[in-house]
Amino acid sequence: MAKRGPVLVVDIGGTKMAGGVCDPDGTLLTWESVPTPAGADAQVLWETLESLLAAVLHRAGGPDLAGVGSGCGGPMRWPDGLVSPLNIPGWRDFPLRPALAERFGRDGVPVRLHNDAICMTVGEHWRGAGRGTTSMLGMVVSTGVGGGLVADGRLVNGASGNAGHIGHVIVDAENGPLCTCGGRGCLEAIARGPGLAAWAQSQGWRAGEADVTGKELAEDAALGHPVAQAALGRAGRALGIAIASATSLCDLEVVAVGGGLSQAGELLFTPLRAALAEYARLEFTHKVRVAPAVLGQTAGLVGAGALVLRGERYWAGD
Amino acid sequence: MAKRGPVLVVDIGGTKMAGGVCDPDGTLLTWESVPTPAGADAQVLWETLESLLAAVLHRAGGPDLAGVGSGCGGPMRWPDGLVSPLNIPGWRDFPLRPALAERFGRDGVPVRLHNDAICMTVGEHWRGAGRGTTSMLGMVVSTGVGGGLVADGRLVNGASGNAGHIGHVIVDAENGPLCTCGGRGCLEAIARGPGLAAWAQSQGWRAGEADVTGKELAEDAALGHPVAQAALGRAGRALGIAIASATSLCDLEVVAVGGGLSQAGELLFTPLRAALAEYARLEFTHKVRVAPAVLGQTAGLVGAGALVLRGERYWAGD
Numbered sequence: 180m181a182k183r184g185p186v187l188v189v190d191i192g193g194t195k196m197a198g199g200v201c202d203p204d205g206t207l208l209t210w211e212s213v214p215t216p217a218g219a220d221a222q223v224l225w226e227t228l229e230s231l232l233a234a235v236l237h238r239a240g241g242p243d244l245a246g247v248g249s250g251c252g253g254p255m256r257w258p259d260g261l262v263s264p265l266n267i268p269g270w271r272d273f274p275l276r277p278a279l280a281e282r283f284g285r286d287g288v289p290v291r292l293h294n295d296a297i298c299m300t301v302g303e304h305w306r307g308a309g310r311g312t313t314s315m316l317g318m319v320v321s322t323g324v325g326g327g328l329v330a331d332g333r334l335v336n337g338a339s340g341n342a343g344h345i346g347h348v349i350v351d352a353e354n355g356p357l358c359t360c361g362g363r364g365c366l367e368a369i370a371r372g373p374g375l376a377a378w379a380q381s382q383g384w385r386a387g388e389a390d391v392t393g394k395e396l397a398e399d400a401a402l403g404h405p406v407a408q409a410a411l412g413r414a415g416r417a418l419g420i421a422i423a424s425a426t427s428l429c430d431l432e433v434v435a436v437g438g439g440l441s442q443a444g445e446l447l448f449t450p451l452r453a454a455l456a457e458y459a460r461l462e463f464t465h466k467v468r469v470a471p472a473v474l475g476q477t478a479g480l481v482g483a484g485a486l487v488l489r490g491e492r493y494w495a496g497d
Numbered sequence: 498m499a500k501r502g503p504v505l506v507v508d509i510g511g512t513k514m515a516g517g518v519c520d521p522d523g524t525l526l527t528w529e530s531v532p533t534p535a536g537a538d539a540q541v542l543w544e545t546l547e548s549l550l551a552a553v554l555h556r557a558g559g560p561d562l563a564g565v566g567s568g569c570g571g572p573m574r575w576p577d578g579l580v581s582p583l584n585i586p587g588w589r590d591f592p593l594r595p596a597l598a599e600r601f602g603r604d605g606v607p608v609r610l611h612n613d614a615i616c617m618t619v620g621e622h623w624r625g626a627g628r629g630t631t632s633m634l635g636m637v638v639s640t641g642v643g644g645g646l647v648a649d650g651r652l653v654n655g656a657s658g659n660a661g662h663i664g665h666v667i668v669d670a671e672n673g674p675l676c677t678c679g680g681r682g683c684l685e686a687i688a689r690g691p692g693l694a695a696w697a698q699s700q701g702w703r704a705g706e707a708d709v710t711g712k713e714l715a716e717d718a719a720l721g722h723p724v725a726q727a728a729l730g731r732a733g734r735a736l737g738i739a740i741a742s743a744t745s746l747c748d749l750e751v752v753a754v755g756g757g758l759s760q761a762g763e764l765l766f767t768p769l770r771a772a773l774a775e776y777a778r779l780e781f782t783h784k785v786r787v788a789p790a791v792l793g794q795t796a797g798l799v800g801a802g803a804l805v806l807r808g809e810r811y812w813a814g815d
């Protein structure tokens with residue numbers, strides 16, 4: 180019988196580390212984030228996280244924890260929880276799950292860890308845009324394009340814990356850009372922020388400027404820049420095609436789209452829905468609902484909590 | 498507690514109706530098929546099936562059945578089991594599951610029905626190419642391209658029982674052929690037998706001949722006809738791209754490929770594997786194993802049996 184009580188929740192990405200305390204119903208009692216010292220070594224990274232979590236627990240009054248749930252950028256060895264986040268070079272096969280268990284997991288309570296995009300998906304399914312559905316794809320469209328998959332009411336892990344990689348669904352096999360994975364025409368290669376910015380620069384937007392990002396692209400699009408808008412249209416179309424494929428394969432009810440680029444709103448969602456309507460034509464696929472993620476920055480923390488608090492649906496790792 | 502004992506199994510397609518008796522371990526004690534009277538009305542279709550099943554039960558010695566499992570061509574209303582098989586126009590919303598229950602389901606034993614491609618997938622997962630794996634895509638490449646999905650050791654049904662439609666994963670969104678679904682560039686539009694034959698005819702193979710099929714195409718390819726071989730290469734490449742997408746999304750361990758066109762062997766599988774190697778480049782995707790289905794014509798019957806005999810994995814419809 181699982182212990183009732185609050186859960187220490189963690190969400191680690193290349194930009195920010197977040198920690199919080201989640202009550203049994205999925206409400207965050209407190210949470211906080213700090214910049215990830217992405218260039219630091221393994222020990223400094225761990226100490227930064229440990230301090231953050233100690234402060235959060237202190238602020239919550241030192242609760243009697245029912246467990247610890249964590250999301251972290253991939254790749255990772257799952258369910259062992261040895262993490263090698265792409266954007267945190269100081270952690271390579273860092274034993275994050277064992278370290279969290281040793282430091283915060285007293286009394287044998289569960290300590291669980293999954294990919295950050297999967298935690299976002301779980302959060303949105305439990306308490307956000309996918310609440311009450313049985314079949315959902317969660318997407319994080321940002322510097323990369325990640326995701327997670329819920330089918331028949333449960334999180335899909337896949338053979339190695341990597342299910343949900345919608346970013347490597349192929350959208351334009353013959354003429355698409357090369358992808359960092361080594362393939363061609365993957366959704367991520369087209370729709371990731373840096374890919375979009377590079378494409379827009381090749382079309383004359385801020386040509387020659389260094390270090391422009393998807394965020395600036397979205398801002399300029401909102402101000403009416405036609406090339407920036409065309410770039411978002413390109414991303415939206417690619418997203419719509421990939422979502423159509425995923426809906427056919429997984430018979431999805433809802434797709435929750437989050438991540439920085441989703442803040443572009445209708446400049447992204449209008450072309451997305453147009454492409455989806457063009458390509459999802461079966462009776463069961465044209466009904467799929469695409470919705471912006473609603474939990475914002477906290478989705479990953481809430482989902483990390485659900486790994487412990489709703490383990491029967493979202494955890495099959497032990 | 499489910500009853501132990503043999504199960505009456507059924508597999509209905511546009512070409513053949515098959516019936517059999519499956520023992521609790523998945524061995525077919527007897528089975529038989531008859532041509533589907535595809536142009537007949539609903540009553541004649543049912544009587545043909547009923548006679549076939551009565552004969553099969555008689556031959557098996559009138560066993561005390563533990564249930565009835567059936568596959569049928571889609572679409573259907575699932576789990577209600579009202580079927581409207583594309584290639585059997587006489588059945589539109591025909592209540593096949595209720596009819597089987599009334600005629601053969603005495604003593605309240607379970608009577609279950611699913612899509613025929615899903616039953617093939619379940620058969621291959623339980624007793625065929627996917628045995629022992631937790632994550633598998635089954636494919637039927639024939640007049641259409643159908644499939645089914647197993648994730649984390651369970652059949653995925655999806656929001657409306659339609660998960661597994663790999664045939665409508667998009668392979669060539671911009672330049673692919675129109676699909677019967679109304680979309681463009683779906684795997685099925687490229688790789689279905691009639692689509693391949695049409696393409697080959699447009700390239701000069703048997704130009705002008707009426708009613709050529711994928712079967713003749715495969716035969717001519719085996720005899721060395723270069724256009725017929727190119728058509729299989731085109732199908733194999735499309736299959737490889739779609740499988741790469743599905744593997745990224747679902748973290749598949751094995752893909753079992755059956756159906757008439759898979760009989761073309763290496764003329765299909767070599768280009769398939771080449772495209773898969775080109776597009777499935779992540780550490781977890783490049784490991785996926787593509788295998789010919791091994792149960793042949795009996796996969797659907799064995800899978801129909803599993804809906805009853807291994808319901809905890811393969812049935813969530815009630």
